[in-house]
Amino acid sequence: MSSKGVKRASPGAMEAKNPLADVELTDEDAIKLQGIQKDIARADLIVERLAQQKMKPVYEKRRAIAKGIKKFWPVALMNHPILAMHAQHNADQVALSYLEDLWLVRDETESRTFTLEFYFKENPYFSNSVLRKEFRYVPPPNAGKETPDADGITPIMLDFSWDRDVQPQACKVEWKDEAKNLTKLHPRVLDDDGDDIPAEGGSFFNFFEMGSDPFEVGVIIANDIFPEAVDYFLGQAGHDDIDEDEDEDSEDDENEEEIDLEKPRPKKQKQA
Template sequence: MSAKGVKRASPGAEEEKNPLGDVDLSDEDAVKLQELQRSYRRVELAIERSAAEKMQPVYEKRRPVVKAIAKFWPVALMNHEMFAIHCQHNLDQVALAYLEDLWVVRHPKEFRAFTLEFHFKENPFFTNTLLKKEYKYVQPAGAQDGEADENSVTDAMFDFSWERDVEPQVDWKDDAHNLTKLYPRVADAADEDDLSDSGSFFNFFELADDPLDLGVNIAHDVFPEAIDYFLGEKGGQEIDSDDEDEEEDEENEEEIDLEKPRVKKRKY
């Protein structure tokens, strides 16, 4: 007779309670899953590269159109939340207002590495008409390209690490108004990998590292979706084209406020 209050477990009760708790993955199956993941990533990489190549003519067609629109790129950038957070100083925005073109040049061998080109009109802040930041691809030591597969992907392309294989390089010089000295980047005393103050946005060009991932956000988000950001369909607030807004726009048509960039949307 069993003790009072104690229930005897029936055979198989533990398995019924946790039927998925005893799954064992053999080494052979683990290798097969890894190979499948690798195959999946290879195809995914090929699709990403193909998309980048197919979009290039679209970006080239877009380039002269948006360049002809006053302050297109400053407004598009400021409508990106992350960028706006780190471009809050008024002088940064005044300098940014001279930006007339933004371009992304992909590395010919490794498309995930790129150079950002900021083309400026003549301005009182720096003599350069071109500020650029390069995220240079450095192939890992000992890595071999190998033969390309059916998707034109090599082993070297597949074995890619952004932190390990890309080195930011800077080509910028401030001449008249040194914004990076006025607003320096300040590291966090408690965590050297973090910032207590990002300072001027233009530290982005003067310093090699990019702890805020501004370059990645610009190249992967703002640049491909630039028109949506400019129109306020992404990031910024949208404005309906009612009569009251039209009157306000007419009063301010000569200047776009970069602190709160808003663009009237046309109704179709």
């Protein structure tokens, strides 16, 4: 008795048909989804603006307390792992140790844009008592023609784009001595391939003197460090996303003044 060959099923023939492959979106439903997305964006913006208003007096109260704590803001900044990467030079850390206060001023028209104000005490590096980094709102051409609704929201606000509508501004640092000019000693180094992200960030103070903010340092400070400054000062935030850089300072910083910006240790309470 001759045997007949048996056909084998082709690979994947026994796989179940994807039950979600036949989903189609009608034009009408697409319009409805776009509409609800705008409603969600509008509600989110209202909540965000209201939260900013409610938090301002709380931040002012924190500001008064922080001014009485030695090196509050330098420690808070350096305890953020990403920002610490942009202030790796010991000279940057020494200059930042003179920082007494940091404040955030939001634009009255577009609250998602802001100016960061760094207040310094007298120091051997620069004569500025305040260094400001403004992320200026540049409204689209038709923005002024729209009337805000009862919540102060205009349609163009729902189309806000950070890359399109914001222009970071430069701030001149009045260096006292060329030997202390950190942006010349440690300039940004552009990428040879023409990438927008520099190969080396150089001194932290390039953040002020150069208009662009390719590493989004301003956004990190405004949206991450400033709201959670106490946690960063105490070393209780910011260590989950990236390992801390424990490398020693480079040889060109060996002669700079040493400064301790480690996590503050609470004093032991005296026994009654």
